Amino acid sequence: MTDTLPLRRALISVSDKTGLIDLGQALAARGVALISTGGTASALRNAGLRVQDVAEITGFPEMMDGRVKTLHPMVHGGLLALRDNPAHRAAMDTHGIGDIDLLVVNLYPFEATVARGAGYDEAVENIDIGGPAMIRAAAKNHRFVTVLTDPQDYGPLLAELDSHDGHTGYAFRQRMAQIAYGRTAAYDAAVSGWMAGAMGEPAPRHRVVAGTLAQTLRYGENPHQTAAFYRDGSDRPGVANATQHQGKELSWNNLNDTDAAFELVAEFLPADGPACAIIKHANPCGVARADTLAEAYARAYDCDRTSAFGGIIALNMKLDLATARAITEIFTEVVIAPGADEDAMAHFATKPNLRLLTTNGLPLAGAPALSLRQLSGGFLVQDRDSAMIDADALRVVTDRAPTRAELDDMLFAWRVAKHVKSNAIVYAKDQATVGIGAGQMSRIDSTRIAARKSADMAQALDLPAPLTQGSVVASDAFFPFADGLLAAAEAGATAIIQPGGSMRDDAVIAAANEAGLAMVFTGQRHFRH
Structure with missing residues (x-):
C-alpha cells in the first residue's frame, strides 16, 4: 500500500472561492503547479499566481456555455491512472497525460439556487456534471490522489503537507475521499429530491436522505449509544438552525425535546398573542396563551409543575426579562425562542448551565416538510402533520352547541393534542392546558391520567376544585366507547x-x-406515535 506521496500538480476549479487565494499561494510556495478553469483561473492570476488553463492541457476550449471543459482523457487520465501500474504508465506516456496529485473542486451551487426560489430551467443549469465526475475519479484513486471538496479542509491539507515534508499520507487521502463521496451523494440527493418535488412525484423510486454533520454527540438516548446531529440544509427556523448563546453542548435528548417544543409553540402565531410550551420527553406537560409571555409561561407551568422541572421551554416570541426571571426560578434544560432581548440574555447569563437558543423566526406550522421514521431494513416517509382546522370546519353533533369560550378552548386544545403522543387527551381551560394524558395503550387511561394529574396539581396549588372543572377536552382520535368521554365528564369537562x-x-x-x-367532530385525526 502506497503511504506518503509528493504533491506536485493540482487542478483547482471552485464555485465557492472562500480561501481560494490563500490556498493557491500556499501551494505555489511549496512548488505545486496549478491548473484551473474559468473564473477560478482568473482569480488566481489576479492574485499574481501562475496558472495553466485546462484548455491548454486538453487541446479543447471550454464550449457549450462551459458545459464541456474537464470531461476529457487528459484530465481524467491524470486523476484515474494507477501510478504503480506499468500499463497505465505506458498509456500516460504515449498520450502525454500528466499526473494530477490534488483535485480541489466544489460544485455549482445547486442547493442555494433552489433555496432562493429559482425557476426550473435555472436550477437545471446549476446541476454540475464535470465537477462530480472529477471528484468521483479522484476519490476512487485515493491511493494516489488527494481530493478536497470543502474550504474547511484547506487548512488540514496544508498541515498535512507541513508534517510530511510536502507529501500526503494515505490515511489523509482516504479520509478526504470519504468526505468527497459524501458530498457528491448529498448533491445528487438534493437534485433528485428537488426534481421529484418539481414533478409532483410523492413517492420517487429511490428516496435519498442527506445531511451535513453539525455536531458529534457525547452519546444518544442512552450512554451506550453513539450519536451525531446532522443538518439537512433547509432554512426552516428551529433547533437545527438555531444560535446557542450559552450553556453546555446539547445532547440527543435535548435536541429531540427542543424540536418537539418549538414545533408545538409554532402552532400559535405571535400575531395571536404570547404562547409558551413546556416539554418533557417529547410530550407537552403544559401549554398556554396569555396577554404577556411571563403569564403564558406561568399558566403553562401550573398545568404540571412536577414534570416541568428539568424540561424544555419554547416561546413563540422574543424572550423578555420578566419571563426570563420567572423561568430561572426552577431548573430548566433549554429555552428556545425566536429571539431574546439584552436584559433577558444578561439575566440568563447568571445561570450558565441553562441553554438559550434563538431562531430568528418560527417554523410555519402549515408549511410542507417530510417526516421520517426508521424501520428494520427500511424507513417510512410521510408529510409532516401540518393540518390546521378552524371553527367553520367543525361539526356540532350534540343537542347542545358549544359556547364561544368552549369553542375557543377546543380549538386551542386541538392544536396541542396534535403534538401529544397517542393516545392523546388534552384538558384545557381559558387557553391553557390543565391536564394532559399521553402515550397510553387505551384512551380511557389517558383520560383518567390527565384528570388525576390535574387533581394533584390543584391540590398542590391549594385550589378548592380540580383544574379540569369547566374545561374542554381534545382527543387526537375518536372515542371507541363512551367510557372515555364519561370519564372526562366526571372530571368536570x-x-x-x-x-x-x-x-x-x-x-x-x-x-x-x-x-x-x-x-x-373535526373529521380529522392526529395520531403521533
Whole structure:
C-alpha cells in the first residue's frame, strides 16, 4: 500500500472561492503547479499566481456555455491512472497525460439556487456534471490522489503537507475521499429530491436522505449509544438552525425535546398573542396563551409543575426579562425562542448551565416538510402533520352547541393534542392546558391520567376544585366507547372535540347528550406515535 506521496500538480476549479487565494499561494510556495478553469483561473492570476488553463492541457476550449471543459482523457487520465501500474504508465506516456496529485473542486451551487426560489430551467443549469465526475475519479484513486471538496479542509491539507515534508499520507487521502463521496451523494440527493418535488412525484423510486454533520454527540438516548446531529440544509427556523448563546453542548435528548417544543409553540402565531410550551420527553406537560409571555409561561407551568422541572421551554416570541426571571426560578434544560432581548440574555447569563437558543423566526406550522421514521431494513416517509382546522370546519353533533369560550378552548386544545403522543387527551381551560394524558395503550387511561394529574396539581396549588372543572377536552382520535368521554365528564369537562368516525359514534353522542356535554367532530385525526 502506497503511504506518503509528493504533491506536485493540482487542478483547482471552485464555485465557492472562500480561501481560494490563500490556498493557491500556499501551494505555489511549496512548488505545486496549478491548473484551473474559468473564473477560478482568473482569480488566481489576479492574485499574481501562475496558472495553466485546462484548455491548454486538453487541446479543447471550454464550449457549450462551459458545459464541456474537464470531461476529457487528459484530465481524467491524470486523476484515474494507477501510478504503480506499468500499463497505465505506458498509456500516460504515449498520450502525454500528466499526473494530477490534488483535485480541489466544489460544485455549482445547486442547493442555494433552489433555496432562493429559482425557476426550473435555472436550477437545471446549476446541476454540475464535470465537477462530480472529477471528484468521483479522484476519490476512487485515493491511493494516489488527494481530493478536497470543502474550504474547511484547506487548512488540514496544508498541515498535512507541513508534517510530511510536502507529501500526503494515505490515511489523509482516504479520509478526504470519504468526505468527497459524501458530498457528491448529498448533491445528487438534493437534485433528485428537488426534481421529484418539481414533478409532483410523492413517492420517487429511490428516496435519498442527506445531511451535513453539525455536531458529534457525547452519546444518544442512552450512554451506550453513539450519536451525531446532522443538518439537512433547509432554512426552516428551529433547533437545527438555531444560535446557542450559552450553556453546555446539547445532547440527543435535548435536541429531540427542543424540536418537539418549538414545533408545538409554532402552532400559535405571535400575531395571536404570547404562547409558551413546556416539554418533557417529547410530550407537552403544559401549554398556554396569555396577554404577556411571563403569564403564558406561568399558566403553562401550573398545568404540571412536577414534570416541568428539568424540561424544555419554547416561546413563540422574543424572550423578555420578566419571563426570563420567572423561568430561572426552577431548573430548566433549554429555552428556545425566536429571539431574546439584552436584559433577558444578561439575566440568563447568571445561570450558565441553562441553554438559550434563538431562531430568528418560527417554523410555519402549515408549511410542507417530510417526516421520517426508521424501520428494520427500511424507513417510512410521510408529510409532516401540518393540518390546521378552524371553527367553520367543525361539526356540532350534540343537542347542545358549544359556547364561544368552549369553542375557543377546543380549538386551542386541538392544536396541542396534535403534538401529544397517542393516545392523546388534552384538558384545557381559558387557553391553557390543565391536564394532559399521553402515550397510553387505551384512551380511557389517558383520560383518567390527565384528570388525576390535574387533581394533584390543584391540590398542590391549594385550589378548592380540580383544574379540569369547566374545561374542554381534545382527543387526537375518536372515542371507541363512551367510557372515555364519561370519564372526562366526571372530571368536570363540559365540551369535547374529537375526530369522530367510530362505529359507535351514535352511542358516544347519546352519552354526551345525557351528560349535558357539547361535542364537535373535526373529521380529522392526529395520531403521533
